[in-house]
Amino acid sequence: LRSKSGRVLSDDVVKDLADRMERGYEPDHLQPRKGGRPPWGEDHPSPRIQVGRRPFRMEGLLQSARWKGVRRMAETRVVPLPYRREGTWSFDPAAELARLRAEEPVVRYPLPNGGHAWLVTRYADAREVLGDSRFSNALAPSTLLRPREGDEVVQDDEPQPGAFIVFDPPEHTRFRRLLTPEFTIRRMNALRPRIEEIVAQHLDAMAAAGPPADLVQAFALPVPSLVICELLGVPYADRAEFQSLTGAALDLTLPQRRSLEVFGELASFMLAFVARERRDPGPGLLGDLVREHGDQFTDPELGGIGGLLLLAGHETTANMLGLGTLLLLQHPEQLAAMREDPEAVDPAVEELMRYLTIVPHGVVRTATEDVMVGGQLIGAGEYVIVHLPSADRDRSLCAEPDRFDITRAPGAHVGFGHGIHYCLGAPLARLEMQIAFPALLRRFPGLRLAGTDTEVAFRTMSAVYGLDALPVAW
Amino acid sequence: MRVTVDRERCIGSGRCALRVPRVFDQDDEDGLVVLLESAPPAELHDAVRQAAASCPSGAIRADEDGAGSD
Numbered sequence: 001l002r003s004k005s006g007r008v009l010s011d012d013v014v015k016d017l018a019d020r021m022e023r024g025y026e027p028d029h030l031q032p033r034k035g036g037r038p039p040w041g042e043d044h045p046s047p048r049i050q051v052g053r054r055p056f057r058m059e060g061l062l063q064s065a066r067w068k069g070v071r072r073m074a075e076t077r078v079v080p081l082p083y084r085r086e087g088t089w090s091f092d093p094a095a096e097l098a099r100l101r102a103e104e105p106v107v108r109y110p111l112p113n114g115g116h117a118w119l120v121t122r123y124a125d126a127r128e129v130l131g132d133s134r135f136s137n138a139l140a141p142s143t144l145l146r147p148r149e150g151d152e153v154v155q156d157d158e159p160q161p162g163a164f165i166v167f168d169p170p171e172h173t174r175f176r177r178l179l180t181p182e183f184t185i186r187r188m189n190a191l192r193p194r195i196e197e198i199v200a201q202h203l204d205a206m207a208a209a210g211p212p213a214d215l216v217q218a219f220a221l222p223v224p225s226l227v228i229c230e231l232l233g234v235p236y237a238d239r240a241e242f243q244s245l246t247g248a249a250l251d252l253t254l255p256q257r258r259s260l261e262v263f264g265e266l267a268s269f270m271l272a273f274v275a276r277e278r279r280d281p282g283p284g285l286l287g288d289l290v291r292e293h294g295d296q297f298t299d300p301e302l303g304g305i306g307g308l309l310l311l312a313g314h315e316t317t318a319n320m321l322g323l324g325t326l327l328l329l330q331h332p333e334q335l336a337a338m339r340e341d342p343e344a345v346d347p348a349v350e351e352l353m354r355y356l357t358i359v360p361h362g363v364v365r366t367a368t369e370d371v372m373v374g375g376q377l378i379g380a381g382e383y384v385i386v387h388l389p390s391a392d393r394d395r396s397l398c399a400e401p402d403r404f405d406i407t408r409a410p411g412a413h414v415g416f417g418h419g420i421h422y423c424l425g426a427p428l429a430r431l432e433m434q435i436a437f438p439a440l441l442r443r444f445p446g447l448r449l450a451g452t453d454t455e456v457a458f459r460t461m462s463a464v465y466g467l468d469a470l471p472v473a474w
Numbered sequence: 475m476r477v478t479v480d481r482e483r484c485i486g487s488g489r490c491a492l493r494v495p496r497v498f499d500q501d502d503e504d505g506l507v508v509l510l511e512s513a514p515p516a517e518l519h520d521a522v523r524q525a526a527a528s529c530p531s532g533a534i535r536a537d538e539d540g541a542g543s544d
Contacts (some may be wrong), residue, residue, distance in 0.1 A: 114542045131532060180486035180505035410493075412528030420485055422530035 025094035075428060079143075079460050081109070082119065082360045082387055083252060090458050091327055091356065093389040093403065097121055101390055106376035109385060111144060112152050117364060117383035118376065121257040123394035123414070125374040125384045129365060130419040137421060138168045139366035140383050142263065143256040154256040160267060162297070162304020165312075166363055172420065175305065179292055179424060182285055188427040190232070195435050198226050203443045211473035212450035219440065220321035220470070221314070222434055228313030231428070232306055233284020234273060242269060246311045250463040266311070270303035277302075285309070309425070310312025316358065317429050319459070321436055324352045326456065326470055327404060328437070329449060332408045339441035348406035349433045353415035354397075355404045358465040362417050388414050389465075475519050476537045477526075478509045482497040490525040490534060497522055498534075507533060 050312070068228035079085075100107055101121040109119040120126055123388035129135055141155035159166050164175035181187070206218050213219075217240035225243065229236040229455060246263045274286065278299065286306050289297065297305070322443065328335040335343045365384040370377060378384060392413045395402040416423035441447065449456070459470035477497065490498035497518060499501035499508040514522055519536075526534040 131530075166528075176485065177504070181501075181503060182505075183488075184486065184500045184502065184505045186500065186502065198522075290510045409524075412524075416530075418530050420531060422485060422487050427492070464503050 006466075007356065014262050022426070041392075043382060047185065057322050064242075067125075067350045068317070076247060078196075080252070082145075082385060082467070083460065083462075085101075085458070085460070085465065088140070089326065089330060089456075090460075091323075093387070094363070096432075097387060097390040098393065101394060106374045106378075111383070112147050113144075115383075117385045118373070118378055120373060120384060120386045121390040121394075122374060123391040123397045126388065126391035126414055127412075127418050129364075129373060129384055130414070130417060130421070132371065132419075133169070134368050134371050135365035135384060136168050136368050137166050137172070137365065139368075140364040142166070143259055144364055144383065145385075146252065146254065146256045146259045152257065154260060156260055156263075160263060160300075160304045162301035162306075163308050164305070164306060170421070176288070176420070176424070179305070180298075182288070183424055183427055184356040185427050188431050190274060191227070191428070192435065194230065195223075195227055195432060196439070198223055199436050199439045205441060207443065212471050213473075215325060215470040215472045216318070216322045216467055217469070220325070220467075223321065223436055224317035225314040225319075227428070227432060230283055231313070232309055233277065233282040234306065234310060238269075240268070241312060243314075245269060246315050246406050247462075249311060250315060252461045252463060266307050267300070267303055268310075270307040270310070273306065275389045312423070313425055315464050316425075317432050319358050319434060319464050320356065320429070322350065322467040322470050323356055323358060323465070324433070324437065325440065325472075326449075326467065327352065327356065328441070329447065331404060335441060337406060338437060339445065341437070345434050345438055347408065347410050349430055350410035350413065351404065351406045351408055352433070352437075354392045354411070354413035356465075357392040357413070357415045359388055359415070359417075360463070360465065361385045361387055362421065362428060386402040388417070444458070446474045448473055475514060475516075475522065477509060477514060477522060478535045478537075479509045480505050480533045480535075483531045485531045485533075487530050489528055489530070493528075494518060494521045495527050498525065534539050 036210045081094060081096060084096070086092045086095050100119065105120065105122040105125060107114040107119050110116050122128055130206055138159065142159075143155050151265065162175070164172050164179075202219050202223055206213050209218075221243070222239075223240055226236055228234075229239070234242070245262060245266045249259075249266060251259075251262075254262065274290075276330075277286050277290050278294070281290040281294075286302060289302060289305070328338065334348070338348045365386065367382050367384065369380045372378070372385070391397070392415060395401055397413065398411050400409060416426040416429070450471040455471045456467065457465045457470075459468050479498075486507070487498060488505075489503055490507060490544040491500050494514075497509070497511045497514045499510055500506065501508050511518075522534075522536050526536040
């Protein structure tokens, strides 16, 4: 047994930990002291060494054999509950989540390495956890929900520098404050003409090639990908490499070791880019950061910022465009309203965000002290998974939450999260969707599904839900 | 209605500026909220309440009992 950095655990240590856990104890690293300080203190490397031979106390769906498949086998495996969808077109969160929301709103959820997290499914509880500084984004390992291979448990020893989504204040604040002015409504609106141009170019190309087309490859993926590349200054010519890396980074079937390797590869890709920007800062956001704040950030930090924004900037919007189009195609009257009525577009985008909520959960939170949530005690050091799609189908948010209705008054959905980690790029994502959906529907008023229903490829085993393929004709 | 904003809490999500641009704006320098109208007219009260409720960082307060309403 060894950690990612190669530290080998003696059999005695393993046996001791395994025995303690068998008696119901959690590993020490799950239990920071009161006040949030990890028990190993500030000056010691964290003992995030992992314990094998953990007795399985998991639901059937999490048993290791099911996790051992290869990629593209998602259809044949049982999808873990937080990622499971329901319904003819798999738009809805799993029915089991609705039951939990009604009966067990804060429930133990078993983890691949043993132990458990608390799964939070109600809207009010979700907002409470996400808005409460007693929950840390920095303590849960990134591989927490990734399957392990055999007895090997692999975790990150050090968080990726610059990946401020897994930082807490004040370190989080240092990054977020510098990036916030880059994503104001005004800065985003200045991008509008260029986004419209990119959208039009891709629609032109689709029209020129003629039907049928895979809307994901022809439109939904390349538009946000190109936009975020231009915004950051990352060469779009490198897209084959980073698109495969970001896709893999979200792939829930990748075992822990491979998952960390992919994040390492993404970091290397971004480091090479940062080195070029240091020599010759370009016109993008990273060039700006080098010019204006270059002395405040290390290269790995700049790479971490860039990698996070690249990942977040196209994997999310791309899936909203693909899945959102499929949803609109199932509701022709609402599709027509979005196409014909400019006033309908903004509330429609909010309803698409609420109804689809494609990010099942953000960073897993860790309680830094005992906290009551929805009547359940969350102990210091325990993990919390806030289920965003379930929260957005809670009747306390809106009436008839399972009905898709673009005429709703926009409420405070949690599709972009809540609290200090609320999506930094939300204004960009909103703008891209507000431009892309009506432009697509106006260019192809006869847009329809092509081929058979089974050719719509749902991305069931991804940390961001969406479509791998959407064959359309017009 | 009396509106107050807390720029220390604000994370610059821009939801309020997008929803009620007559009352809220964003500072170009730091991206954080700028309050344009602390006593908004009655027809904006619903929208302001919505903006306060949906602010991700809880940086907006809309007090109903203010003498400044209307």
